[in-house]
Amino acid sequence: MKTNKILIYLGILAVGLLLGWLLFGGSSKEEADHNHNEVAQTNQMWTCSMHPQIMQPEPGDCPICGMDLIPAEAGADGLTADQFKLTANAMALANIQTTIVGNGSAENGIIKLSGKIAENEEANAVQVSYFSGRIERLNISFTGEEVRKGQLLATIYSPELYAAQQELITAASLKASQPALYKAVRNKLKLWKLSETQINQIESSGKVIENFPVYATVSGTVTEKLVEQGDYIKQGQPLLKIANLNTVWANFDVYENQIEQFKKGQEVSVSTNAYPNKQFKGTVDFINPVLNTKTRTVTLRVVLNNTDDIFKPGMFVTAEIKSTQTDRNGVLTIPSSAVLWTGERSVVYLKANPNEPVFELKEVALGNKIGDNYEVLEGLFTGNEIVTNGTFTVDAAAQLQGKKSMMNKQGGKTMTGHEGHLGMDNNTSKKESDHTNMNERLKVSEKFQEQLKEIYNDYINLKDALVKEDSKGSSQNASSLLSNLSRVDMKLLKDEAHNHWMPLVDEIKSSATSISETSDIKSQRDHFKHLSSHLIKAVQIFGVNEKVYVEFCPMADNNNGAYWLSKEEQILNPYFGDAMLKCGEVKQTIE
Numbered sequence: 001m002k003t004n005k006i007l008i009y010l011g012i013l014a015v016g017l018l019l020g021w022l023l024f025g026g027s028s029k030e031e032a033d034h035n036h037n038e039v040a041q042t043n044q045m046w047t048c049s050m051h052p053q054i055m056q057p058e059p060g061d062c063p064i065c066g067m068d069l070i071p072a073e074a075g076a077d078g079l080t081a082d083q084f085k086l087t088a089n090a091m092a093l094a095n096i097q098t099t100i101v102g103n104g105s106a107e108n109g110i111i112k113l114s115g116k117i118a119e120n121e122e123a124n125a126v127q128v129s130y131f132s133g134r135i136e137r138l139n140i141s142f143t144g145e146e147v148r149k150g151q152l153l154a155t156i157y158s159p160e161l162y163a164a165q166q167e168l169i170t171a172a173s174l175k176a177s178q179p180a181l182y183k184a185v186r187n188k189l190k191l192w193k194l195s196e197t198q199i200n201q202i203e204s205s206g207k208v209i210e211n212f213p214v215y216a217t218v219s220g221t222v223t224e225k226l227v228e229q230g231d232y233i234k235q236g237q238p239l240l241k242i243a244n245l246n247t248v249w250a251n252f253d254v255y256e257n258q259i260e261q262f263k264k265g266q267e268v269s270v271s272t273n274a275y276p277n278k279q280f281k282g283t284v285d286f287i288n289p290v291l292n293t294k295t296r297t298v299t300l301r302v303v304l305n306n307t308d309d310i311f312k313p314g315m316f317v318t319a320e321i322k323s324t325q326t327d328r329n330g331v332l333t334i335p336s337s338a339v340l341w342t343g344e345r346s347v348v349y350l351k352a353n354p355n356e357p358v359f360e361l362k363e364v365a366l367g368n369k370i371g372d373n374y375e376v377l378e379g380l381f382t383g384n385e386i387v388t389n390g391t392f393t394v395d396a397a398a399q400l401q402g403k404k405s406m407m408n409k410q411g412g413k414t415m416t417g418h419e420g421h422l423g424m425d426n427n428t429s430k431k432e433s434d435h436t437n438m439n440e441r442l443k444v445s446e447k448f449q450e451q452l453k454e455i456y457n458d459y460i461n462l463k464d465a466l467v468k469e470d471s472k473g474s475s476q477n478a479s480s481l482l483s484n485l486s487r488v489d490m491k492l493l494k495d496e497a498h499n500h501w502m503p504l505v506d507e508i509k510s511s512a513t514s515i516s517e518t519s520d521i522k523s524q525r526d527h528f529k530h531l532s533s534h535l536i537k538a539v540q541i542f543g544v545n546e547k548v549y550v551e552f553c554p555m556a557d558n559n560n561g562a563y564w565l566s567k568e569e570q571i572l573n574p575y576f577g578d579a580m581l582k583c584g585e586v587k588q589t590i591e
Contacts, residue, residue: 044071083352083360084401086394091357095589096390098351101334101380110320111261111368113300114582115252117315120303123244125218129233130193133158136211138229140222140240147242149219154239155211164189165208172203220244223313243313248306250282250317253297253580258368261323262287268302269320272311280304284321295555295580316582323368332380333373336585338388339366340395340406341554341561347406349394351385359387359394361404392550392563392588396540442500444542448492453544454484455508459535460567462515466528466574467581471521478515478524485509500541507534525575529562536565539590547591553584563587 046056046069059069079085086096133156140153147153168185175182189199202209224241227233250270254262266284286301302319304311311317338348350362367375380386387394398405458481465473485508493501511531515524539548549566556562556575564574571584 046071079358080352080360082404083358084398084403086357086359086397088357090393090397091390094390094393095591096357096394097388098385099335099338099388101332101376101382101384101386111258111323112372113252113254113319113321115250115300115302115317115319117304117311117313117317118249118251119223119243119245119313120247120249123220123247124223125220125242125244126238127153127214127216127218127240127242128236128238129156129214130191130235131156131158131161131212132233132235132237133161133212135227135229135231135233138227140225143222143225145222147216147220147222149216151216152213153216154214156214156233157211161192161212162208162210164192165202168199168202169206169208214239216242218242218244245309245311245313246305246307248304248311248313249285250302250304250311250319252300252302252319253295254287254300256291256296256298259287259298261368262300262321266321270302270304270317271319272315272317274315275310280310296559332376332382334364334376334380334386335388336372336374337587338386338391339364339374340391340587341552345406348380349387349391349398350380351387354385359398361398361406362386390588392552393540442497442541444494444497445492446545448489449543449545451484451488451492452538452542453546455481455488456535456539456544456548456565458484459531459565462528462531463564463566463574464572466521466525467572467577469521469577471519471524474521474524474528475516475519478512481512482509482516485512497542501538504534504538508538526557528564528574529557532562532564536563539565543590547589549586550588550590551584552587553580555580555583 044057046059056069062069090096135154136157137155138153139151140147164185168189171178171182171185186199220242221244222240223243226238226240233239250268262284264284264287268282268284270280270282271278272280282302282304284300285303286299288299288301291298334348340347346364346366348362348364349359352358352360362379364379365377367377395406458477462474462477462481465471465477485505488505490498490501508531511527511534514527515531518524518527536550546567549569550563551566551571552561552563553573553575554561556573562575566572569586571582571586573581573583576583
């Protein structure tokens with residue numbers, strides 16, 4: 001009886017539990033789902049379609065433009081506010097390549113330098129006249145002529161020397177009675193560098209030499225003619241500069257953060273494009289103790305043997321020197337092609353996702369340049385993957401998507417052409433800003449590309465004139481560019497291409513006009529920087545049906561850095577000319 005009651009109670013309890021689960025279990029699940037959705041909803045971020053740097057935890061108005069915020073899609077892709085993604089098409093077009101950062105020996109400590117051949121000043125001589133007069137005959141015809149010691153250089157008629165010779169003839173007849181006078185007259189002629197033989201010849205012949213010869217005191221090459229035949233000269237006036245080129249100097253620029261790597265007596269291997277398969281040995285002879293404040297470099301001098309007349313003053317050379325700091329194991333290095341500069345900042349682009357083309361800007365602190373690599377002091381770690389080819393293109397994509405970029409430290413703000421090399425104008429339409437990767441080539445007619453190529457060719461001629469520091473040629477080529485710009489047929493462009501082209505036209509026209517209207521080379525180079533920034537964008541968007549190199553010098557524009565276009569991979573710097581002709585490197589190749 002008691003057992004039956006227990007079984008009945010257990011059955012009632014089981015039925016009660018089942019009914020409770022059926023009645024309330026579903027609502028609990030719904031409540032849990034509702035709470036989960038509320039949590040998910042609270043994690044939703046909101047952004048502005050025009051200013052993607054804005055991230056808010058709830059909907060509202062954009063604090064910049066007042067537009068309604070929209071749900072941020074970046075969260076769905078797992079991207080942070082500083083990250084951005086490129087399309088596979090853009091990656092292929094720009095030939096973007098990445099490299100994993102690792103420890104290395106920095107090319108065994110070999111440092112590469114660029115420099116120029118100069119005359120050995122210690123072996124130079126200046127041929128002067130020791131008496132005044134008129135040059136009756138000059139036997140040196142041209143600069144570069146070889147002369148030998150004792151060779152007749154010129155004949156000079158000198159009234160002073162004529163009178164002194166007559167004094168000698170007179171004093172010679174009185175030397176028995178007035179030996180002091182005779183001796184004084186001879187010594188006077190010796191001060192004018194007449195030899196004992198010449199003096200004795202005048203005395204014995206009793207005849208005055210009217211046109212006196214001037215002989216070379218050294219052997220060498222005439223590097224400068226300072227007088228012409230018929231000129232009147234003064235006592236001590238230079239006639240010729242003669243250089244002995246059996247040895248020459250190779251002067252190299254060393255940046256201040258490299259100075260500790262060098263010392264006198266180091267062995268140097270020098271090469272030149274004139275003899276690409278030869279290496280020439282020399283040693284460090286001198287390191288200038290004074291820093292050039294404009295270039296932030298010191299001059300390192302190497303003495304080279306030149307008995308075979310291989311090196312010509314003015315010739316460009318490169319040197320490889322082994323660093324004096326031998327303990328370089330474990331140094332973290334990256335290729336120089338990975339680095340972008342702006343002022344004092346050095347930045348690289350980090351591939352944030354190893355399986356996806358997702359990138360973000362990373363500031364780095366760099367040490368010495370060792371060969372084609374830079375030491376990394378801060379900002380990267382072993383195993384990081386960075387962009388090493390197409391860095392300029394990735395930076396352009398970052399700018400156009402409102403992310404942190406080389407010229408836009410905070411991200412978000414769309415830069416004008418005067419603020420960045422590939423930024424958009426503030427008045428750019430929303431349709432244009434939606435075209436987030438401006439490096440994807442727009443399809444335009446070949447006829448338009450030909451017209452753009454005419455403008456590009458004028459630009460190249462302008463660049464070459466600036467390299468040669470030819471301000472007149474720069475103005476003329478800028479005028480030619482304006483003429484070809486006015487002939488561009490806008491009807492060849494469809495809506496999207498037209499919207500991209502029009503802002504560029506105004507900026508290109510403004511910069512080229514400023515260059516054409518001034519003869520000041522410094523002002524021309526300032527405007528050339530802005531002209532380059534907009535023409536780079538035009539060539540990237542529309543193309544000119546040939547390979548174009550985008551080149552960069554970090555020291556241009558007061559160390560802010562500046563870009564230019566070139567048909568050649570060789571660096572010929574339009575911002576400095578001969579002062580720093582080889583300063584710069586290729587940052588992008590536009591196929």
